[in-house]
Amino acid sequence: MRKTFLVSLMAIVLTACQTGADSTNNSITIGYIGPLTGDASPYGVDTLNGMLLKASEINAAGGINGKLIEIVTEDGRCTGADAASAAQKLIHVDKVIAIIGGQCSGETLAAAPIAEEAGIIMISPLSSSPDVTDAGDFIFRDYPSDALKTEAMAAYFAEKGYNKVAVITENTDFAVAFRDALKKNLGEDALVFDEVVEPNTKDFRSLVTRLNDVDFDVFFPNGQSAATIGAMLQQVREQGFEQLAVSHDVAQDQSLLQVAPIASEGLQVINVPAVSDDSEFGSKFLEQYGATQAAMAFAAHAYDAMGVLVEAIGTVGTDGIAIRDYLNDLTAYEGVVGAFSFDANGDVVGIPYVLWEVQDGAYVNLRNIDVN
Amino acid sequence: MTQLIANGLIAGSLAALIAGGLALVYGVLGVFNLALGQMVLIGGYSTWWFHQVAGWALFPSIVMGISIGALLSWFTFEVFIRPFYKLHRFLPLVTTIALSLILDGMILLLFEQRPRSILSGAKETMHIAGAYVSKEQIIMIVLTMGILFIFAYVLHSTSFGRKIQAVVQHDHAAMSLGIRAPALHRFVFILSGVLASCGGIYMGIDTNLSPTIAFSITIKAYAAIIAGGKGNFWGAVFCAYLIAFSEQFVVGIHWFGAFYVPPGYQNTVALAFIIILLLVKPSGLFSSASRSA
Numbered sequence: 001m002r003k004t005f006l007v008s009l010m011a012i013v014l015t016a017c018q019t020g021a022d023s024t025n026n027s028i029t030i031g032y033i034g035p036l037t038g039d040a041s042p043y044g045v046d047t048l049n050g051m052l053l054k055a056s057e058i059n060a061a062g063g064i065n066g067k068l069i070e071i072v073t074e075d076g077r078c079t080g081a082d083a084a085s086a087a088q089k090l091i092h093v094d095k096v097i098a099i100i101g102g103q104c105s106g107e108t109l110a111a112a113p114i115a116e117e118a119g120i121i122m123i124s125p126l127s128s129s130p131d132v133t134d135a136g137d138f139i140f141r142d143y144p145s146d147a148l149k150t151e152a153m154a155a156y157f158a159e160k161g162y163n164k165v166a167v168i169t170e171n172t173d174f175a176v177a178f179r180d181a182l183k184k185n186l187g188e189d190a191l192v193f194d195e196v197v198e199p200n201t202k203d204f205r206s207l208v209t210r211l212n213d214v215d216f217d218v219f220f221p222n223g224q225s226a227a228t229i230g231a232m233l234q235q236v237r238e239q240g241f242e243q244l245a246v247s248h249d250v251a252q253d254q255s256l257l258q259v260a261p262i263a264s265e266g267l268q269v270i271n272v273p274a275v276s277d278d279s280e281f282g283s284k285f286l287e288q289y290g291a292t293q294a295a296m297a298f299a300a301h302a303y304d305a306m307g308v309l310v311e312a313i314g315t316v317g318t319d320g321i322a323i324r325d326y327l328n329d330l331t332a333y334e335g336v337v338g339a340f341s342f343d344a345n346g347d348v349v350g351i352p353y354v355l356w357e358v359q360d361g362a363y364v365n366l367r368n369i370d371v372n
Numbered sequence: 373m374t375q376l377i378a379n380g381l382i383a384g385s386l387a388a389l390i391a392g393g394l395a396l397v398y399g400v401l402g403v404f405n406l407a408l409g410q411m412v413l414i415g416g417y418s419t420w421w422f423h424q425v426a427g428w429a430l431f432p433s434i435v436m437g438i439s440i441g442a443l444l445s446w447f448t449f450e451v452f453i454r455p456f457y458k459l460h461r462f463l464p465l466v467t468t469i470a471l472s473l474i475l476d477g478m479i480l481l482l483f484e485q486r487p488r489s490i491l492s493g494a495k496e497t498m499h500i501a502g503a504y505v506s507k508e509q510i511i512m513i514v515l516t517m518g519i520l521f522i523f524a525y526v527l528h529s530t531s532f533g534r535k536i537q538a539v540v541q542h543d544h545a546a547m548s549l550g551i552r553a554p555a556l557h558r559f560v561f562i563l564s565g566v567l568a569s570c571g572g573i574y575m576g577i578d579t580n581l582s583p584t585i586a587f588s589i590t591i592k593a594y595a596a597i598i599a600g601g602k603g604n605f606w607g608a609v610f611c612a613y614l615i616a617f618s619e620q621f622v623v624g625i626h627w628f629g630a631f632y633v634p635p636g637y638q639n640t641v642a643l644a645f646i647i648i649l650l651l652v653k654p655s656g657l658f659s660s661a662s663r664s665a
Contacts, residue, residue: 037480037485037583037584038485038582038583038584039485039582041486042485195632195634195635196634196635196636198639200582200584200588201635202579202580202585203379203383203579203619205375205379205382205383206375206376206379206619206621206624207623207624207635209375209379209624210623210624210626213626225487225582226486226487227487230489230580231579234579235579238497238504239375239497239504240497240499240504255487258489259487259580260489260580262495
């Protein structure tokens with residue numbers, strides 16, 4: 001008697017756990033994974049808002065073939081472990097059709113095998129680690145790989161005659177992969193100072209002191225968030241080093257300018273083109289969500305990732321394999337970040353790079369860098 | 373080398389402030405406060421808010437930051453510590469863990485997740501005897517020394533200090549001699565909150581504050597008080613400096629002219645050092661025989 005009661009109780013509890021997402025056929029559920037808390041959260045918040053903006057526009061226009069989009073968000077906390085459990089939950093509990101995410105490369109790489117096994121499409125708006133290229137057939141991204149960016153950076157250093165680079169790397173999937181790719185492009189000897197620090201470290205002083213013993217042309221703060229890059233830059237400048245600092249996407253972040261306003265002056269960044277606040281997308285975004293925490297381009301990439309996904313679902317339906325084939329065969333999607341398509345590995349084709357410099361507390365476009 | 377010493381003093385001052393207050397709390401009340409790191413952050417973040425958002429001058433913002441830290445620790449004492457700590461010494465361990473989770477959430481809600489820096493302007497660095505230090509860092513190092521001297525004077529040369537020492541040695545015996553131990557408990561707890569806020573303000577001025585660092589602050593402070601001999605104020609202060617210096621020297625020195633320790637091991641080496649120290653002297657470096665913890 002008691003046992004049957006327990007069993008029926010469990011059945012009730014289990015049914016209660018099933019969210020309404022898959023029970024109705026009038027909606028299409030799409031998952032989101034990204035860092036919503038922690039040091040990396042500014043880009044989690046921006047990409048989520050970019051995705052939500054697209055979804056609300058589609059829903060306002062009647063949804064995808066009459067079905068409304070429902071979004072389930074999960075906090076990946078910029079770590080593989082959290083992103084993996086987020087992916088498990090989204091795929092097996094919420095039964096999502098596809099996932100926009102992860103944002104940090106560590107999130108994407110950990111969630112990828114789970115999505116791959118379930119045949120669920122995952123489009124990352126922000127992960128740039130070269131490892132994402134081989135993450136699987138169902139894994140796409142509309143953000144260019146660091147393999148290309150490190151090539152662009154190496155070409156820039158060669159052009160300027162900088163052959164001694166000092167790099168401090170934060171121990172995360174993204175930053176370490178970037179360091180490795182840069183090392184491959186520049187040659188072993190070019191990294192005259194190459195140290196890896198634990199994530200979220202704020203005290204680099206003694207490490208920076210050691211820079212006195214090396215002769216370097218360029219300092220490269222290779223962090224995962226504006227908080228650590230800001231602390232690195234500040235402590236390098238405090239100890240009197242005046243060499244040029246060059247960094248990647250993460251350093252193009254408004255909160256870096258607030259955290260290290262003087263130290264970030266003159267910093268050069270190689271990144272994707274910006275999306276202006278005054279552009280059509282920018283003003284729409286500002287009206288809905290206010291100023292971005294990191295950068296408008298991050299929101300735009302998420303908006304386009306959602307856009308290309310919606311287009312695919314609208315054309316071929318919700319089957320993972322059909323969406324995958326559609327994305328692979330796509331000739332060009334006209335997004336707010338430009339017209340892009342995907343190569344055989346799911347990497348984006350068609351997004352160029354820009355060399356930025358911080359001048360008087362703002363990022364200024366120095367010139368475009370072509371990548372092929 | 374002088375730069376390494378300066379680095380050690382910068383990191384050590386911060387650690388000593390936080391650990392010193394904690395050691396007093398442990399010595400006088402015998403309880404663990406695991407929400408300490410969050411108190412550090414709240415002090416720093418409130419100062420940031422008054423200075424950067426409300427637009428107050430730096431000095432009144434710091435005063436407000438410290439006051440909010442004091443109010444928070446008073447509230448913590450009345451709600452999360454006082455009703456429990458006489459029942460069992462370990463109960464506040466649980467209640468302050470709960471508090472730390474609540475405060476973590478509050479910090480995220482009130483101040484958002486992005487990094488915050490209290491001073492947005494330039495920091496002037498000076499070149500002193502081969503070391504670069506900023507004006508703020510010198511002020512902080514001197515101020516911490518000053519606070520420690522005041523503590524030394526109060527603890528060892530005033531009747532109030534002797535009362536604290538008496539309560540540290542034996543709570544009930546001190547009460548039977550007419551010392552109002554409960555009032556002293558409250559005072560010492562608020563004092564530790566004030567010191568923690570000062571630490572947070574310093575951190576926000578020197579580098580930046582982010583919501584995720586609270587727990588590692590708590591852990592480091594506990595490492596210092598345990599290595600220093602539980603409840604021993606000077607032991608904790610000494611060990612806080614010792615840990616900070618060893619962290620800086622471990623990564624900054626070219627060991628035997630042959631290799632550098634990878635900076636990823638910075639925290640590990642300091643904690644390994646403490647473990648070895650405790651193996652040699654299990655009761656801590658400066659343990660007092662009178663209190664058996």
